[in-house]
Amino acid sequence: MTEEEIREKIFDIIAKEARIDRGTLTLESKLEDLKIESLDMVQILFGIEDAFDVYVPQDDQSFKLATLKDVVDGVKRLVAAKQQSA
Protein backbone atom coordinates (compact mmCIF):
# COMPACT_ATOMS: atom_id res chain seq x y z
CA MET A 1 0.00 0.00 0.00
CA THR A 2 1.46 3.35 -1.04
CA GLU A 3 1.67 6.35 1.25
CA GLU A 4 -0.92 8.09 -0.90
CA GLU A 5 -3.34 5.18 -0.58
CA ILE A 6 -2.91 5.15 3.17
CA ARG A 7 -3.48 8.90 3.37
CA GLU A 8 -6.58 8.77 1.16
CA LYS A 9 -8.08 5.93 3.17
CA ILE A 10 -7.45 7.71 6.48
CA PHE A 11 -8.98 10.94 5.20
CA ASP A 12 -12.02 8.95 4.03
CA ILE A 13 -12.48 7.45 7.48
CA ILE A 14 -12.09 10.75 9.34
CA ALA A 15 -14.43 12.60 6.97
CA LYS A 16 -17.08 9.92 7.35
CA GLU A 17 -16.94 9.31 11.08
CA ALA A 18 -16.50 12.91 12.18
CA ARG A 19 -18.79 14.29 9.45
CA ILE A 20 -16.11 16.70 8.17
CA ASP A 21 -15.98 17.96 4.59
CA ARG A 22 -13.36 15.71 2.98
CA GLY A 23 -12.00 18.64 0.92
CA THR A 24 -10.95 20.62 3.99
CA LEU A 25 -8.62 17.92 5.32
CA THR A 26 -4.87 18.35 4.77
CA LEU A 27 -1.83 16.70 6.29
CA GLU A 28 -1.33 19.87 8.30
CA SER A 29 -4.83 19.78 9.82
CA LYS A 30 -4.58 19.58 13.61
CA LEU A 31 -6.79 17.01 15.31
CA GLU A 32 -7.56 19.54 18.02
CA ASP A 33 -8.86 22.06 15.46
CA LEU A 34 -11.09 19.47 13.81
CA LYS A 35 -13.03 19.28 17.10
CA ILE A 36 -13.60 15.55 16.80
CA GLU A 37 -15.95 14.27 19.48
CA SER A 38 -14.83 11.48 21.77
CA LEU A 39 -17.14 8.80 20.36
CA ASP A 40 -16.22 9.83 16.80
CA MET A 41 -12.53 9.44 17.66
CA VAL A 42 -13.03 5.84 18.82
CA GLN A 43 -14.99 5.19 15.63
CA ILE A 44 -12.08 6.61 13.61
CA LEU A 45 -9.57 4.41 15.42
CA PHE A 46 -11.84 1.40 14.91
CA GLY A 47 -12.15 2.28 11.21
CA ILE A 48 -8.37 2.56 10.84
CA GLU A 49 -7.74 -0.73 12.64
CA ASP A 50 -10.35 -2.42 10.50
CA ALA A 51 -9.15 -0.96 7.21
CA PHE A 52 -5.43 -1.67 7.75
CA ASP A 53 -5.78 -4.71 10.02
CA VAL A 54 -3.52 -3.21 12.66
CA TYR A 55 -3.74 -2.43 16.37
CA VAL A 56 -3.37 1.25 17.23
CA PRO A 57 -1.55 1.16 20.57
CA GLN A 58 -3.28 2.94 23.39
CA ASP A 59 -0.39 3.61 25.75
CA ASP A 60 2.50 4.05 23.32
CA GLN A 61 4.06 7.44 24.10
CA SER A 62 5.84 7.49 20.73
CA PHE A 63 2.45 7.42 19.02
CA LYS A 64 1.62 11.12 19.42
CA LEU A 65 -1.18 12.35 17.22
CA ALA A 66 -1.26 16.12 16.78
CA THR A 67 -1.77 16.48 13.03
CA LEU A 68 -3.18 14.26 10.30
CA LYS A 69 0.42 13.78 9.13
CA ASP A 70 1.12 12.19 12.51
CA VAL A 71 -1.80 9.85 11.97
CA VAL A 72 -0.68 8.88 8.47
CA ASP A 73 2.94 8.38 9.65
CA GLY A 74 1.77 6.32 12.60
CA VAL A 75 -0.35 4.05 10.42
CA LYS A 76 2.53 3.73 7.94
CA ARG A 77 4.75 2.50 10.77
CA LEU A 78 2.12 0.02 11.96
CA VAL A 79 1.56 -1.31 8.44
CA ALA A 80 5.33 -1.64 7.89
CA ALA A 81 5.77 -3.43 11.23
CA LYS A 82 2.99 -5.82 10.33
CA GLN A 83 4.54 -6.61 6.94
CA GLN A 84 7.92 -7.21 8.57
CA SER A 85 6.55 -9.66 11.09
CA ALA A 86 4.48 -11.45 8.44
Added chain:
Amino acid sequence: MADHIRVAVTGIGSISSLGHNVGEIWAALEAGRTGIAPLTQVPLEQINIKIGAEVKNYDETKRFDDRELLVYDRYTQFALLAAREAMADAGIDFKKDEALGLETAVIVASGVGGWSTIDQAFYSLHKLGKPRAHPLTIPRMMISAAASQISMKFGLKGPAFCVSSACSSSNHALGEAYWMIRTGRARAALAGGSEAEISLTSQRSWESLRVMASDTCRPFSKDRKGMVIGEGAGILVLERLDDARKRGAKIYCEIAGYGLSADAGDIVMPDADGAARAMRQALQTSGLAPGDIDYINAHGTGTQLNDATEVKAIKAVFGEAAKRLMVTSTKSMHGHALGAASALEAVATAKAIEQSVVPPTANYVAPDPDCDLDHVPNTARRAKIRAAFSNSLAFGGLNAVLAFKAV
Protein backbone atom coordinates in the same frame (compact mmCIF):
# COMPACT_ATOMS: atom_id res chain seq x y z
CA MET B 1 -57.19 14.94 51.82
CA ALA B 2 -54.03 13.00 51.29
CA ASP B 3 -51.23 13.84 53.71
CA HIS B 4 -48.70 13.58 50.90
CA ILE B 5 -48.15 14.92 47.40
CA ARG B 6 -50.54 13.30 44.91
CA VAL B 7 -49.17 12.05 41.59
CA ALA B 8 -50.94 12.24 38.23
CA VAL B 9 -50.34 10.38 34.98
CA THR B 10 -50.49 13.02 32.25
CA GLY B 11 -48.74 11.43 29.31
CA ILE B 12 -48.38 7.91 27.94
CA GLY B 13 -46.34 6.45 25.09
CA SER B 14 -45.84 2.90 23.94
CA ILE B 15 -44.68 0.59 21.21
CA SER B 16 -45.35 -3.15 21.18
CA SER B 17 -46.49 -6.01 19.02
CA LEU B 18 -49.90 -4.32 18.98
CA GLY B 19 -48.74 -1.10 17.34
CA HIS B 20 -46.27 1.75 17.21
CA ASN B 21 -48.29 4.18 19.34
CA VAL B 22 -50.89 4.16 22.09
CA GLY B 23 -53.77 4.71 19.66
CA GLU B 24 -52.96 1.57 17.67
CA ILE B 25 -52.21 -0.43 20.81
CA TRP B 26 -55.41 0.53 22.60
CA ALA B 27 -57.49 -0.30 19.51
CA ALA B 28 -56.04 -3.82 19.59
CA LEU B 29 -56.50 -4.22 23.36
CA GLU B 30 -60.09 -3.07 23.10
CA ALA B 31 -60.74 -5.47 20.23
CA GLY B 32 -59.10 -8.40 22.06
CA ARG B 33 -56.66 -8.77 19.17
CA THR B 34 -53.37 -10.54 19.86
CA GLY B 35 -49.97 -9.47 18.54
CA ILE B 36 -48.57 -13.00 18.84
CA ALA B 37 -47.34 -14.39 15.51
CA PRO B 38 -44.51 -16.46 14.00
CA LEU B 39 -41.16 -14.89 14.88
CA THR B 40 -39.23 -13.00 12.22
CA GLN B 41 -36.03 -12.03 14.07
CA VAL B 42 -34.85 -15.61 14.56
CA PRO B 43 -34.51 -18.34 11.89
CA LEU B 44 -37.50 -20.58 12.64
CA GLU B 45 -35.61 -23.77 11.79
CA GLN B 46 -33.24 -23.09 14.70
CA ILE B 47 -35.91 -22.82 17.40
CA ASN B 48 -38.66 -25.01 18.82
CA ILE B 49 -41.03 -22.35 20.10
CA LYS B 50 -41.62 -20.40 16.92
CA ILE B 51 -44.00 -17.67 18.12
CA GLY B 52 -43.55 -14.34 19.82
CA ALA B 53 -45.04 -10.88 20.18
CA GLU B 54 -42.66 -8.83 18.07
CA VAL B 55 -42.89 -5.16 17.14
CA LYS B 56 -44.07 -5.43 13.54
CA ASN B 57 -43.32 -3.45 10.37
CA TYR B 58 -40.56 -1.63 12.21
CA ASP B 59 -37.92 0.10 10.10
CA GLU B 60 -35.36 1.73 12.39
CA THR B 61 -33.92 3.78 9.52
CA LYS B 62 -37.25 5.61 9.20
CA ARG B 63 -37.20 6.55 12.88
CA PHE B 64 -33.56 7.51 13.53
CA ASP B 65 -30.62 8.84 11.54
CA ASP B 66 -27.36 6.95 10.95
CA ARG B 67 -25.52 8.61 13.83
CA GLU B 68 -28.30 7.80 16.28
CA LEU B 69 -28.53 4.20 15.13
CA LEU B 70 -24.83 3.75 15.87
CA VAL B 71 -25.49 4.25 19.58
CA TYR B 72 -29.12 3.10 19.95
CA ASP B 73 -29.70 -0.58 20.52
CA ARG B 74 -33.21 -1.71 19.52
CA TYR B 75 -34.27 -1.49 23.18
CA THR B 76 -33.10 2.14 23.41
CA GLN B 77 -34.92 2.96 20.18
CA PHE B 78 -38.19 1.63 21.62
CA ALA B 79 -37.68 3.59 24.84
CA LEU B 80 -37.02 6.83 22.95
CA LEU B 81 -40.07 6.39 20.71
CA ALA B 82 -42.32 5.76 23.71
CA ALA B 83 -40.79 8.69 25.60
CA ARG B 84 -41.30 11.03 22.65
CA GLU B 85 -44.95 10.04 22.40
CA ALA B 86 -45.51 10.40 26.15
CA MET B 87 -43.87 13.85 26.19
CA ALA B 88 -45.98 15.07 23.29
CA ASP B 89 -49.08 13.62 24.96
CA ALA B 90 -48.33 15.41 28.23
CA GLY B 91 -47.62 18.65 26.41
CA ILE B 92 -44.60 19.61 28.50
CA ASP B 93 -41.51 21.01 26.81
CA PHE B 94 -38.78 20.54 29.39
CA LYS B 95 -36.28 22.39 27.23
CA LYS B 96 -38.43 25.50 27.63
CA ASP B 97 -38.92 24.95 31.36
CA GLU B 98 -35.36 24.45 32.52
CA ALA B 99 -36.24 24.62 36.23
CA LEU B 100 -38.70 21.75 35.87
CA GLY B 101 -36.17 19.78 33.83
CA LEU B 102 -33.74 20.00 36.76
CA GLU B 103 -36.34 18.37 39.00
CA THR B 104 -37.56 15.72 36.57
CA ALA B 105 -36.52 12.11 37.09
CA VAL B 106 -35.89 9.53 34.38
CA ILE B 107 -36.30 5.95 35.58
CA VAL B 108 -36.29 3.46 32.73
CA ALA B 109 -36.32 -0.24 33.47
CA SER B 110 -35.10 -3.17 31.47
CA GLY B 111 -34.60 -6.84 32.14
CA VAL B 112 -31.48 -7.21 30.03
CA GLY B 113 -30.76 -3.90 28.20
CA GLY B 114 -29.01 -4.07 24.84
CA TRP B 115 -29.15 -7.81 24.41
CA SER B 116 -28.83 -7.79 20.61
CA THR B 117 -25.68 -5.67 20.89
CA ILE B 118 -24.13 -8.13 23.36
CA ASP B 119 -25.26 -11.02 21.19
CA GLN B 120 -23.61 -9.53 18.11
CA ALA B 121 -20.37 -8.77 19.95
CA PHE B 122 -20.17 -12.31 21.32
CA TYR B 123 -20.94 -13.77 17.91
CA SER B 124 -18.33 -11.73 16.11
CA LEU B 125 -15.60 -12.37 18.70
CA HIS B 126 -16.31 -15.97 19.77
CA LYS B 127 -17.69 -17.42 16.57
CA LEU B 128 -16.30 -15.33 13.73
CA GLY B 129 -12.98 -14.77 15.48
CA LYS B 130 -12.96 -11.05 14.66
CA PRO B 131 -9.95 -9.25 16.12
CA ARG B 132 -11.89 -6.36 17.65
CA ALA B 133 -15.26 -5.40 19.09
CA HIS B 134 -17.23 -2.47 17.76
CA PRO B 135 -16.25 0.61 19.80
CA LEU B 136 -19.83 1.46 20.66
CA THR B 137 -20.63 -1.98 22.06
CA ILE B 138 -20.58 -0.80 25.68
CA PRO B 139 -22.58 2.44 25.29
CA ARG B 140 -25.20 0.47 23.32
CA MET B 141 -25.53 -2.56 25.54
CA MET B 142 -25.44 -1.05 29.02
CA ILE B 143 -28.74 -1.55 30.75
CA SER B 144 -28.95 2.14 31.68
CA ALA B 145 -28.46 3.32 28.08
CA ALA B 146 -32.15 4.10 27.58
CA ALA B 147 -32.32 6.21 30.75
CA SER B 148 -29.24 8.15 29.62
CA GLN B 149 -30.44 8.68 26.06
CA ILE B 150 -33.88 9.88 27.20
CA SER B 151 -32.40 12.33 29.69
CA MET B 152 -30.03 13.64 27.00
CA LYS B 153 -32.67 13.85 24.27
CA PHE B 154 -35.20 15.78 26.34
CA GLY B 155 -32.92 17.76 28.68
CA LEU B 156 -34.08 16.03 31.87
CA LYS B 157 -31.52 16.65 34.60
CA GLY B 158 -33.03 15.21 37.78
CA PRO B 159 -32.37 11.74 39.22
CA ALA B 160 -31.84 9.29 36.33
CA PHE B 161 -31.18 5.57 36.47
CA CYS B 162 -32.30 2.13 35.45
CA VAL B 163 -33.90 -0.48 37.65
CA SER B 164 -33.86 -4.15 36.81
CA SER B 165 -35.95 -6.80 38.53
CA ALA B 166 -36.75 -9.25 35.76
CA CYS B 167 -40.46 -9.18 34.90
CA SER B 168 -41.27 -6.59 37.58
CA SER B 169 -38.67 -4.07 36.36
CA SER B 170 -41.07 -1.49 34.97
CA ASN B 171 -43.37 -1.52 37.98
CA HIS B 172 -40.35 -0.93 40.18
CA ALA B 173 -39.35 1.98 37.88
CA LEU B 174 -42.83 3.50 37.89
CA GLY B 175 -43.21 2.90 41.60
CA GLU B 176 -39.89 4.53 42.47
CA ALA B 177 -40.70 7.51 40.24
CA TYR B 178 -44.11 7.79 41.89
CA TRP B 179 -42.54 7.62 45.34
CA MET B 180 -39.97 10.29 44.48
CA ILE B 181 -42.70 12.71 43.48
CA ARG B 182 -44.92 11.72 46.39
CA THR B 183 -42.11 12.46 48.85
CA GLY B 184 -40.92 15.66 47.13
CA ARG B 185 -37.66 14.24 45.83
CA ALA B 186 -38.63 14.98 42.22
CA ARG B 187 -41.26 17.24 40.72
CA ALA B 188 -42.03 15.16 37.63
CA ALA B 189 -40.77 11.97 36.02
CA LEU B 190 -40.54 9.99 32.82
CA ALA B 191 -40.73 6.39 33.89
CA GLY B 192 -41.39 2.97 32.46
CA GLY B 193 -39.32 0.40 30.69
CA SER B 194 -38.12 -1.13 27.48
CA GLU B 195 -37.10 -4.57 26.29
CA ALA B 196 -35.92 -6.08 23.01
CA GLU B 197 -34.23 -9.38 23.64
CA ILE B 198 -35.78 -11.60 20.99
CA SER B 199 -32.84 -13.46 19.48
CA LEU B 200 -31.59 -16.99 18.97
CA THR B 201 -29.77 -17.05 22.32
CA SER B 202 -32.67 -15.61 24.26
CA GLN B 203 -35.31 -17.79 22.63
CA ARG B 204 -33.31 -21.00 23.11
CA SER B 205 -32.63 -20.06 26.74
CA TRP B 206 -36.32 -19.47 27.45
CA GLU B 207 -37.19 -22.73 25.72
CA SER B 208 -34.89 -24.60 28.08
CA LEU B 209 -36.79 -23.26 31.08
CA ARG B 210 -39.91 -25.06 29.79
CA VAL B 211 -42.24 -22.17 30.55
CA MET B 212 -43.12 -21.16 26.99
CA ALA B 213 -46.31 -21.92 25.12
CA SER B 214 -46.06 -23.31 21.63
CA ASP B 215 -49.61 -22.33 20.60
CA THR B 216 -50.39 -18.92 22.11
CA CYS B 217 -50.71 -17.19 25.46
CA ARG B 218 -54.05 -17.94 27.21
CA PRO B 219 -53.79 -16.70 30.82
CA PHE B 220 -56.24 -18.06 33.44
CA SER B 221 -57.72 -20.37 30.81
CA LYS B 222 -57.99 -24.12 30.90
CA ASP B 223 -55.30 -25.68 28.71
CA ARG B 224 -52.92 -22.77 29.08
CA LYS B 225 -49.41 -23.84 28.14
CA GLY B 226 -47.22 -20.97 29.23
CA MET B 227 -45.90 -17.57 28.31
CA VAL B 228 -45.04 -16.00 24.98
CA ILE B 229 -42.10 -13.60 24.77
CA GLY B 230 -42.82 -10.06 23.64
CA GLU B 231 -40.94 -6.81 23.24
CA GLY B 232 -41.58 -3.10 23.29
CA ALA B 233 -41.58 -0.10 25.59
CA GLY B 234 -43.93 1.98 27.67
CA ILE B 235 -43.16 5.38 29.16
CA LEU B 236 -45.42 7.44 31.41
CA VAL B 237 -45.15 11.11 32.33
CA LEU B 238 -45.84 11.56 36.03
CA GLU B 239 -46.19 14.90 37.76
CA ARG B 240 -47.74 16.46 40.84
CA LEU B 241 -51.52 16.36 40.57
CA ASP B 242 -51.63 20.01 41.62
CA ASP B 243 -49.18 20.99 38.87
CA ALA B 244 -51.19 19.06 36.29
CA ARG B 245 -54.42 20.76 37.34
CA LYS B 246 -52.78 24.17 37.38
CA ARG B 247 -51.59 23.85 33.80
CA GLY B 248 -54.89 22.36 32.70
CA ALA B 249 -53.32 19.09 31.58
CA LYS B 250 -55.25 16.04 30.51
CA ILE B 251 -55.09 13.64 33.46
CA TYR B 252 -55.45 9.92 32.78
CA CYS B 253 -55.50 8.89 36.42
CA GLU B 254 -53.53 9.07 39.60
CA ILE B 255 -50.93 6.63 40.83
CA ALA B 256 -52.13 6.28 44.38
CA GLY B 257 -50.12 3.47 45.94
CA TYR B 258 -47.21 1.11 45.54
CA GLY B 259 -46.55 -2.23 47.20
CA LEU B 260 -43.28 -4.15 47.26
CA SER B 261 -42.19 -7.51 48.52
CA ALA B 262 -39.85 -10.41 47.95
CA ASP B 263 -40.87 -14.06 48.18
CA ALA B 264 -37.43 -15.12 49.43
CA GLY B 265 -38.42 -18.49 48.07
CA ASP B 266 -37.51 -19.87 44.69
CA ILE B 267 -35.74 -18.37 41.65
CA VAL B 268 -38.59 -19.38 39.32
CA MET B 269 -41.56 -20.63 41.39
CA PRO B 270 -44.04 -17.97 42.53
CA ASP B 271 -45.34 -17.69 46.06
CA ALA B 272 -48.85 -16.53 46.94
CA ASP B 273 -47.79 -15.02 50.24
CA GLY B 274 -45.20 -12.71 48.64
CA ALA B 275 -47.68 -11.53 46.04
CA ALA B 276 -50.34 -10.96 48.69
CA ARG B 277 -48.00 -8.87 50.83
CA ALA B 278 -47.25 -6.58 47.89
CA MET B 279 -50.96 -6.14 47.14
CA ARG B 280 -51.75 -5.40 50.79
CA GLN B 281 -49.04 -2.76 50.85
CA ALA B 282 -50.47 -1.19 47.69
CA LEU B 283 -53.84 -0.94 49.47
CA GLN B 284 -52.22 0.49 52.57
CA THR B 285 -50.11 3.14 50.79
CA SER B 286 -53.04 4.20 48.61
CA GLY B 287 -55.59 4.28 51.42
CA LEU B 288 -57.90 2.18 49.24
CA ALA B 289 -60.04 -0.66 50.57
CA PRO B 290 -60.44 -3.99 48.72
CA GLY B 291 -63.96 -2.94 47.76
CA ASP B 292 -62.63 0.20 46.02
CA ILE B 293 -60.67 -1.78 43.41
CA ASP B 294 -62.66 -2.68 40.29
CA TYR B 295 -59.94 -4.02 38.00
CA ILE B 296 -56.63 -5.86 38.26
CA ASN B 297 -54.30 -5.95 35.31
CA ALA B 298 -52.73 -9.21 36.45
CA HIS B 299 -49.21 -10.46 36.03
CA GLY B 300 -50.96 -13.36 34.28
CA THR B 301 -48.09 -14.88 32.34
CA GLY B 302 -50.13 -17.87 31.18
CA THR B 303 -48.10 -20.55 32.96
CA GLN B 304 -50.08 -23.09 34.99
CA LEU B 305 -48.41 -22.15 38.22
CA ASN B 306 -48.21 -18.36 37.95
CA ASP B 307 -51.86 -17.81 37.18
CA ALA B 308 -53.18 -20.19 39.85
CA THR B 309 -50.84 -18.69 42.45
CA GLU B 310 -51.82 -15.13 41.55
CA VAL B 311 -55.53 -15.97 41.86
CA LYS B 312 -54.87 -17.54 45.25
CA ALA B 313 -53.05 -14.37 46.38
CA ILE B 314 -55.83 -12.09 45.10
CA LYS B 315 -58.42 -14.11 47.01
CA ALA B 316 -56.33 -13.95 50.17
CA VAL B 317 -56.12 -10.15 49.95
CA PHE B 318 -59.58 -9.29 48.66
CA GLY B 319 -61.70 -11.93 50.36
CA GLU B 320 -65.36 -11.54 49.41
CA ALA B 321 -64.53 -8.49 47.29
CA ALA B 322 -62.57 -10.75 44.89
CA LYS B 323 -65.88 -11.98 43.46
CA ARG B 324 -66.72 -8.64 41.89
CA LEU B 325 -63.18 -7.88 40.68
CA MET B 326 -62.33 -8.00 36.99
CA VAL B 327 -58.92 -9.68 36.61
CA THR B 328 -57.42 -9.79 33.11
CA SER B 329 -54.03 -10.38 31.57
CA THR B 330 -53.17 -8.20 28.60
CA LYS B 331 -50.09 -10.41 28.10
CA SER B 332 -52.52 -12.52 26.08
CA MET B 333 -52.26 -9.73 23.49
CA HIS B 334 -48.90 -7.92 23.83
CA GLY B 335 -47.05 -11.01 25.05
CA HIS B 336 -44.66 -11.00 27.95
CA ALA B 337 -42.32 -8.09 27.29
CA LEU B 338 -40.26 -9.02 30.38
CA GLY B 339 -38.61 -5.87 31.78
CA ALA B 340 -41.06 -3.72 29.82
CA ALA B 341 -44.13 -5.81 30.68
CA SER B 342 -45.48 -3.72 33.51
CA ALA B 343 -44.92 -0.52 31.53
CA LEU B 344 -47.10 -1.87 28.70
CA GLU B 345 -49.61 -2.88 31.37
CA ALA B 346 -49.51 0.53 33.08
CA VAL B 347 -50.35 2.12 29.73
CA ALA B 348 -53.21 -0.37 29.28
CA THR B 349 -54.48 0.34 32.80
CA ALA B 350 -54.32 4.13 32.38
CA LYS B 351 -56.28 3.83 29.11
CA ALA B 352 -58.77 1.44 30.70
CA ILE B 353 -59.52 3.96 33.46
CA GLU B 354 -59.72 6.85 30.99
CA GLN B 355 -61.98 4.97 28.58
CA SER B 356 -64.01 3.02 31.17
CA VAL B 357 -63.25 -0.17 29.26
CA VAL B 358 -61.63 -3.30 30.69
CA PRO B 359 -59.34 -4.97 28.14
CA PRO B 360 -60.09 -8.69 28.03
CA THR B 361 -58.04 -11.83 28.56
CA ALA B 362 -57.67 -12.96 24.95
CA ASN B 363 -57.25 -16.52 23.64
CA TYR B 364 -59.38 -17.78 26.52
CA VAL B 365 -60.84 -21.25 25.85
CA ALA B 366 -62.62 -22.45 28.99
CA PRO B 367 -62.60 -21.86 32.76
CA ASP B 368 -59.97 -23.45 34.98
CA PRO B 369 -61.21 -24.31 38.50
CA ASP B 370 -57.95 -22.86 39.91
CA CYS B 371 -58.61 -19.52 38.20
CA ASP B 372 -62.24 -18.84 39.01
CA LEU B 373 -62.34 -15.05 39.11
CA ASP B 374 -63.98 -12.82 36.50
CA HIS B 375 -61.25 -12.92 33.85
CA VAL B 376 -63.31 -11.03 31.21
CA PRO B 377 -62.68 -13.64 28.51
CA ASN B 378 -61.99 -12.53 24.95
CA THR B 379 -64.31 -9.51 24.80
CA ALA B 380 -63.62 -6.12 26.38
CA ARG B 381 -66.16 -4.86 28.85
CA ARG B 382 -67.49 -1.36 29.37
CA ALA B 383 -67.20 -0.63 33.09
CA LYS B 384 -66.43 2.35 35.25
CA ILE B 385 -63.08 1.76 36.97
CA ARG B 386 -62.72 3.69 40.23
CA ALA B 387 -59.37 2.15 41.04
CA ALA B 388 -57.15 -0.57 39.60
CA PHE B 389 -54.09 -2.62 40.44
CA SER B 390 -51.33 -3.56 38.05
CA ASN B 391 -49.52 -6.62 39.40
CA SER B 392 -45.95 -7.69 38.64
CA LEU B 393 -44.65 -10.89 40.17
CA ALA B 394 -41.21 -11.55 38.75
CA PHE B 395 -38.96 -14.57 38.56
CA GLY B 396 -36.86 -14.58 41.67
CA GLY B 397 -39.84 -13.52 43.77
CA LEU B 398 -39.54 -9.78 43.23
CA ASN B 399 -43.06 -8.38 43.49
CA ALA B 400 -44.30 -4.86 42.73
CA VAL B 401 -47.90 -3.71 42.63
CA LEU B 402 -49.11 -0.28 41.53
CA ALA B 403 -52.47 1.19 42.53
CA PHE B 404 -54.09 3.50 39.99
CA LYS B 405 -57.08 5.68 40.81
CA ALA B 406 -59.53 7.61 38.67
CA VAL B 407 -59.34 11.37 39.26
